[in-house]
Amino acid sequence: MSEPVLEVRDLVKHYPVRNGLLRRSVGAVKAVDGVSLTLERGKTLGLVGESGSGKSTLARVLVGVETPTSGEVLVDGEDVTRLNRAGRKQLRRDVQMVFQDPYTSLNPRMSVSEIVGEPFAIHGTDPADGRRAAVGELLELVGLDPDHANRYPHQFSGGQRQRVGIARALALRPKILVCDEPVSALDVSVQGQVINLLEDLQAELGLSYLFVAHDLGVVRHIAHDVAVMYLGRIVEQGREADVYDGARHPYTQALLSAVPVPDPSVRLVTASTPLVAPASGVATEAGAATGAGLTGSIGAIVLEGDPPSPVDPPSGCPFHTRCWLAPTLPEVQPDPIPSYPPTDRPDAGLRLVPAVCETDVPALVPRPGTGSAGAPAEAPGGAPAGASHVVACHFARELVAHRVEV
Amino acid sequence: MSAGMSSGTSAASGTPLLEVTDLAVEFRTPDGVVRAVDGLSYRVEAGRTLAIVGESGSGKSVSSLAVMGLLPDTARITRGSVRLAGTDLLAMSRKQHRAHCGEQVAMVFQDALAALNPVHTVGYQLTEALRARRGLSRDDARRRAVELLDLVNVPNAKARVKEYPHQFSGGMRQRVMIASALAMDPDVLIADEPTTALDVTVQAQVLRLLAEIQAERQMGLVLITHDLGVVAGVADDVTVMYAGRAVEQAPVVPVYTTPAHPYTRALLRSIPSASGTGRLPVIPGRPPSPAAMPSGCPFHPRCDAVRDVCRTEVPPQAVPAEGRMSACHFAADIMAGRDPAPDGGGSHE
Numbered sequence: 001m002s003e004p005v006l007e008v009r010d011l012v013k014h015y016p017v018r019n020g021l022l023r024r025s026v027g028a029v030k031a032v033d034g035v036s037l038t039l040e041r042g043k044t045l046g047l048v049g050e051s052g053s054g055k056s057t058l059a060r061v062l063v064g065v066e067t068p069t070s071g072e073v074l075v076d077g078e079d080v081t082r083l084n085r086a087g088r089k090q091l092r093r094d095v096q097m098v099f100q101d102p103y104t105s106l107n108p109r110m111s112v113s114e115i116v117g118e119p120f121a122i123h124g125t126d127p128a129d130g131r132r133a134a135v136g137e138l139l140e141l142v143g144l145d146p147d148h149a150n151r152y153p154h155q156f157s158g159g160q161r162q163r164v165g166i167a168r169a170l171a172l173r174p175k176i177l178v179c180d181e182p183v184s185a186l187d188v189s190v191q192g193q194v195i196n197l198l199e200d201l202q203a204e205l206g207l208s209y210l211f212v213a214h215d216l217g218v219v220r221h222i223a224h225d226v227a228v229m230y231l232g233r234i235v236e237q238g239r240e241a242d243v244y245d246g247a248r249h250p251y252t253q254a255l256l257s258a259v260p261v262p263d264p265s266v267r268l269v270t271a272s273t274p275l276v277a278p279a280s281g282v283a284t285e286a287g288a289a290t291g292a293g294l295t296g297s298i299g300a301i302v303l304e305g306d307p308p309s310p311v312d313p314p315s316g317c318p319f320h321t322r323c324w325l326a327p328t329l330p331e332v333q334p335d336p337i338p339s340y341p342p343t344d345r346p347d348a349g350l351r352l353v354p355a356v357c358e359t360d361v362p363a364l365v366p367r368p369g370t371g372s373a374g375a376p377a378e379a380p381g382g383a384p385a386g387a388s389h390v391v392a393c394h395f396a397r398e399l400v401a402h403r404v405e406v
Numbered sequence: 407m408s409a410g411m412s413s414g415t416s417a418a419s420g421t422p423l424l425e426v427t428d429l430a431v432e433f434r435t436p437d438g439v440v441r442a443v444d445g446l447s448y449r450v451e452a453g454r455t456l457a458i459v460g461e462s463g464s465g466k467s468v469s470s471l472a473v474m475g476l477l478p479d480t481a482r483i484t485r486g487s488v489r490l491a492g493t494d495l496l497a498m499s500r501k502q503h504r505a506h507c508g509e510q511v512a513m514v515f516q517d518a519l520a521a522l523n524p525v526h527t528v529g530y531q532l533t534e535a536l537r538a539r540r541g542l543s544r545d546d547a548r549r550r551a552v553e554l555l556d557l558v559n560v561p562n563a564k565a566r567v568k569e570y571p572h573q574f575s576g577g578m579r580q581r582v583m584i585a586s587a588l589a590m591d592p593d594v595l596i597a598d599e600p601t602t603a604l605d606v607t608v609q610a611q612v613l614r615l616l617a618e619i620q621a622e623r624q625m626g627l628v629l630i631t632h633d634l635g636v637v638a639g640v641a642d643d644v645t646v647m648y649a650g651r652a653v654e655q656a657p658v659v660p661v662y663t664t665p666a667h668p669y670t671r672a673l674l675r676s677i678p679s680a681s682g683t684g685r686l687p688v689i690p691g692r693p694p695s696p697a698a699m700p701s702g703c704p705f706h707p708r709c710d711a712v713r714d715v716c717r718t719e720v721p722p723q724a725v726p727a728e729g730r731m732s733a734c735h736f737a738a739d740i741m742a743g744r745d746p747a748p749d750g751g752g753s754h755e
Contacts, residue, residue, distance in 0.1 A: 050605035050608075157692050187632065187693070189672070190692060192687070195686055217677065221678035254607060258607045258609065258610040260609075260635030260636045260638065262635045262662065263638050264638040264641075264658045264663075302607070305561075306575040306578070
């Protein structure tokens with residue numbers, strides 16, 4: 001295990017909700033609610049979750065765009081949340097950001113050389129051999145023609161613009177790149193080019209990435225470690241292979257099983273007609289290759305409803321209102337609890353979940369079966385040292401039996 | 407033009423619900439006339455799902471707007487026919503076309519927030535078509551709106567018809583879009599990237615809902631998407647578009663197992679997958695601008711199996727196997743997983 005370049009400890013970011021004449025704070029959007037992460041040097045940490053899970057807020061806190069409500073962010077061992085103005089400016093050299101939308105994150109009135117050279121101007125650190133040469137080098141590094149430095153963003157395609165954004169982020173030789181959905185606005189055929197570029201740059205420059213994305217396939221490809229967020233909390237975290245092949249949290253399992261796989265033998269829905277055209281020899285052969293069950297639907301877990309609002313998250317485990325596992329457990333209490341969000345509608349479905357899911361926030365504990373079997377009860381806030389795969393579920397042990405094939 | 411899509415014909419009785427033949431659409435732009443769709447043909451049968459796959463600019467959305475009669479004024483249909491249950495819509499006036507379409511074809515758009523009117527209640531918008539065309543009274547319309555929301559599994563439908571679009575979450579808004587598309591009980595539903603803006607867990611809900619409704623009503627569904635995962639999960643037939651043309655058409659299984667066009671093959675390879683570590687195979691370059699289309703095969707500058715003939719001659723619509731179409735000079739080779747014969751070996755094919 002290599003040394004961490006970035007450590008996040010119990011990070012909290014709440015946005016006050018103000019109301020009324022006096023703009024009194026009447027509550028808070030708990031965007032990030034106690035997150036601990038470790039990014040190893042030269043590695044990629046993938047952060048996945050649905051919209052509203054707080055993954056983008058976390059990214060913004062890490063680059064210093066937002067100040068956290070509480071918690072620590074350590075870059076190379078130094079807590080950057082306590083920095084003064086000059087210190088924050090230095091932080092921004094070390095931690096740079098690549099944005100999602102290459103159409104809105106580049107100023108249309110600046111030429112590419114101005115965009116890529118702007119960090120030098122802002123930080124007053126002109127490179128030894130001049131800004132123009134440095135910009136040319138950066139463009140070459142990301143696979144763009146340095147002769148195009150005087151062009152404007154609109155003269156480039158989406159993939160090329162994203163390369164410009166990456167060149168700008170690399171200008172100050174940062175240690176960490178925070179990539180917020182860097183390929184989701186790009187076409188499939190161009191996505192791969194940008195992913196490969198990021199991987200090449202990592203190998204060449206020893207960069208560490210925090211890679212925020214909702215596309216689980218992309219994250220699986222690029223990340224070494226993966227953290228899954230739900231409603232401002234991390235529910236599962238571990239090595240890429242552990243999380244993808246051995247997901248233990250019911251939310252991670254649902255998320256993975258909802259990803260459409262590019263394999264027609266895995267149907268999201270029952271096919272209306274037999275899929276294998278009997279006339280076509282090729283198709284029949286294909287059917288034989290993929291085995292039986294071509295017309296059946298897979299046992300995908302389809303979650304009910306939308307994620308709850310982070311203004312008023314459910315008590316206890318944040319996932320218990322949508323959890324597919326909890327109602328099936330023998331620990332379910334006999335008294336029905338009202339559905340979430342509360343309605344006075346009489347036909348609102350009543351879900352039964354174990355009492356502990358409703359009352360206690362589950363801590364991140366080592367996955368059952370790895371190391372310290374039993375006694376996962378008392379684990380402090382963050383990921384316990386030594387455990388590479390952690391899960392925040394009261395019933396992580398029961399989950400072994402519910403493993404989904406993805 | 408009967409190439410491809412024949413697998414469904416045996417199951418269907420006579421005329422397909424929707425048949426597009428040799429459709430070509432041009433746009434007037436400041437840079438001159440640009441051809442967005444060039445010779446697209448497909449057919450949709452009752453109870454089946456056709457997926458149209460392509461990247462941005464491939465013409466997949468423009469072709470469906472042409473079917474609906476919703477093209478902007480700068481666009482012109484230069485060729486082809488769109489037959490709805492046998493009637494050619496393009497032979498009609500624009501007004502007739504839309505009236506005809508409004509009864510039998512409905513469309514679901516990608517961005518539900520932009521497609522819904524923020525100043526009207528959801529219930530009002532759901533039944534707009536019914537009140538305009540069927541003359542429903544306000545009470546009947548409200549009752550129908552509740553039924554429609556119930557149909558798409560929006561909880562608490564009775565109260566929610568009085569709410570406005572901003573009070574709905576993304577997934578719920580898309581359900582409202584689907585409900586309003588179903589209001590007129592269409593035979594064909596065209597869904598243009600219906601789940602692209604949604605989270606995966608919600609995407610799964612919406613896709614499942616669409617499929618259930620389709621099976622129940624035996625609708626024909628045209629699903630326009632760029633996501634090959636979604637296609638594999640729900641489609642019966644697939645049309646892959648590139649630079650305004652259909653480059654491959656086939657039932658869904660062979661498209662994935664034995665793609666017959668290098669573009670389809672490259673697209674499938676470029677999906678980051680479970681097994682994938684190491685370098686992701688990519689398609690070099692980028693899709694051509696419609697204003698500067700390459701000579702010969704439009705895909706040849708990016709193709710990994712390119713030969714001399716590809717640079718000069720537009721490939722014909724080959725039929726490498728029954729029920730399949732591939733616009734590639736070497737369709738049979740690609741389908742069999744062989745490299746086409748090297749140049750200088752005489753004639754192609």
